[in-house]
Structure formats: C-alpha cells, structure tokens
Amino acid sequence: MTAQGYAVFGTAIGDCGIAWNERGVIAVQLPEGSEEKTRARLTARLPEATEATPTGEVQRAIDGIVSLMDGKRTDLTEVGLDYEGVPDFHHRVYEFIRTIPAGKTLTYGDIANILGMPGGAQAVGQAMGRNPFPIIVPCHRVLAAGGKDGGFSARGGVATKRRMLVIEGALADEPTLF
Numbered sequence: 138m139t140a141q142g143y144a145v146f147g148t149a150i151g152d153c154g155i156a157w158n159e160r161g162v163i164a165v166q167l168p169e170g171s172e173e174k175t176r177a178r179l180t181a182r183l184p185e186a187t188e189a190t191p192t193g194e195v196q197r198a199i200d201g202i203v204s205l206m207d208g209k210r211t212d213l214t215e216v217g218l219d220y221e222g223v224p225d226f227h228h229r230v231y232e233f234i235r236t237i238p239a240g241k242t243l244t245y246g247d248i249a250n251i252l253g254m255p256g257g258a259q260a261v262g263q264a265m266g267r268n269p270f271p272i273i274v275p276c277h278r279v280l281a282a283g284g285k286d287g288g289f290s291a292r293g294g295v296a297t298k299r300r301m302l303v304i305e306g307a308l309a310d311e312p313t314l315f
Contacts, residue, residue: 141157141158141159141186141189142156142157142186142187142188142189142190142191142192142195143155143156143157143164143179143180143183143186143187143188143189144188144189144190144191144195144199145172145175145176145179145188146199146202146203147172147203148168148202148203148206148207149203149206149207149208149304150167150168150206150297150300150301150304151167151168151169151170151175152168152169152171152172152175153165153166153167153168153175153202153272154166154175154176154178154179155191155195155198155199155202156179156182156183156186157191157195157219158219160217160219160221161194161216161217161218161219162195162198162216162217162218162219162270162273163183163218163219163221163269164179164182164183164269164270165202165269165270165271165272165273166178166179166182167271167272167297168297176188194216194217197216198213198216198273201213201216202272202273205239205272205305206272206301206304207304208304208305208306210238210239210240211239212238213235213272213273213275214235214236216273218231218270218273218274223269226260226264227264227267227268229252230248230252230261230264230265231264231268231270231274233248233251233252234248234265234274234275234276234278234279235273235274235275237275237278237279239275239278239305239306239307240305240306240307241278241307242278242279242280242302242307243278243279243280244258244279244280244281244282244283245258245259245261245262245265245279245280245281245282246258246261246282248261248279249261258282261279262279265279272301277297277298277301277302278302278305278307
C-alpha cells in the first residue's frame with residue numbers, strides 16, 4: 138500500500154488527515170491534538186507519503202468528512218478505499234459498517250450476527266480497533282453490548298467517540314454542571 142499523497146484538514150472535532158494513492162483513500166487520521174501532531178502521526182504510519190493537494194475524489198472525501206463532523210447527514214459510502222493489505226474479514230466488516238447511516242448505531246454482537254458469526258463480537262471489535270479509515274468506515278457507530286460505549290483507540294478515546302455520536306445525533310448531548 139504505497140501512499141501517493143496526504144493532506145491535513147480542519148473539522149469540528151479537530152485537525153484530521155487523509156492519505157491516498159491511485160486506487161483510493163488508504164488512511165484517515167483522527168485528530169491528535171494539533172495539526173502538527175496529526176501530520177506527524179499520519180507520516181509515521183505512511184513515511185513514503187508526501188503532502189499534496191488532494192485530487193478531486195479525495196477532496197470530495199474531505200468535504201464529506203467535514204460536512205459529517207459539522208452535523209450534516211453526509212453519505213461517505215461512495216468514497217473509494219484501497220483495501221490492499223487489509224485482511225478479508227476486516228474488509229467484510231468495514232464494508233458492512235459503511236452501511237450504518239449517521240445517527241444510527243449497532244453493537245459488535247449485532248454486526249457479528251448479521252455477518253453470520255454468532256459469538257464473533259470480539260473479532261468485530263478487533264477489526265474496529267485496526268480500522269485504517271475512521272469516519273469513512275464509521276467505527277464510532279459500533280457500540281458494546283447493551284449500547285455501552287465500548288473502546289475507541291483514537292486520541293481522546295471514548296470521549297471522542299461520544300462527541301462524534303452526539304454530532305451525528307445518535308446520542309443526546311450530556312448536560313454538564315456548568
């Protein structure tokens with residue numbers, strides 16, 4: 138999976154990154170706290186990538202991610218992904234996860250059952266933890282049993298996951314003391 142280019146762009150949840158090659162998007166990087174940290178994390182994952190102006194299709198993916206994180210019901214299922222090096226099971230899970238619309242959630246167990254793997258919730262969770270395309274493959278829409286948050290490997294962990302779900306309308310914004 139050789140990267141052709143990458144870009145860092147601002148969203149309502151912070152600076153995200155995206156990398157691509159001639160076959161499609163190869164990685165999305167969730168915010169790391171600053172533009173520089175996001176860029177560093179993305180280039181550590183893909184050291185051969187060079188910063189570049191996004192192509193038309195990649196720019197549409199960026200615009201879609203920004204729109205979705207602004208709370209608009211944006212469909213990212215048409216964004217082309219390069220699955221080279223992604224295990225077959227993960228690919229299957231990711232393609233299914235892409236069909237979960239904004240504002241909706243499923244559990245790891247639900248997905249395992251739908252994919253014909255009763256008892257496979259842990260395998261689905263492992264696939265989510267290795268998702269190279271967060272937001273485009275919306276792993277944040279997958280919850281633990283009973284609708285609990287479960288894990289989230291991005292910076293900020295479950296708080297980031299909850300924020301994304303609130304933006305999409307899948308969770309109510311929790312009141313604070315202030």
